[in-house]
Amino acid sequence: ILNVEQSPQSLHVQEGDSTNFTCSFPSSNFYALHWYRWETAKSPEALFVMTLNGDEKKKGRISATLNTKEGYSYLYIKGSQPEDSATYLCLYSSASKIIFGSGTRLSIRP
């Protein structure tokens, strides 16, 4: 059974600190890795879609890297702010499958 693992499951960070968390996924048949930010009753916000080994994407204070050979992606948040509090979800897709991680729940302490 193929699994996507996100770690840690929960994270509490002081405002202003930088943080990062991990998404591990199958390295075979890789097509794309998505990162989403989830908050309240609306569709998750798409942060990044990465397809190539070594990809690095950046959006404001948030950035992500991708290693398809070893099957992991890191999401970094620089200088955490209270509005960064959310659940961050990664999603792996191959040509025939989409597998979701269980999310990392990030809480920023003022």
Add this chain to the structure above:
Amino acid sequence: EADIYQTPRYLVIGTGKKITLECSQTMGHDKMYWYQQDPGMELHLIHYSYGVNSTEKGDLSSESTVSRIRTEHFPLTLESARPSHTSQYLCASSTLDTEAFFGQGTRLTVV
């Protein structure tokens, strides 16, 4: 460890059949959600519930229906499946607006 479960993980079914996708959580969360993702597209909210006997439609129109008779269950039903319903369905639950627990998803194929 997240205690939210979706069954089945994979389902292939014929056109016209009635299907129910199950989602259960053991965390006592009031809020539950269903999302849909088509290949190459983004994840979209199709239904949500803030408690027993409360259901609302999300920002993506869907022919599916949901019910919330018990806190722990939030099943999604398609009365008559069509090939256009082929998609990935993801269930989630939460107690806070910034924390969600996600199921493993159900991949539905209607032939």
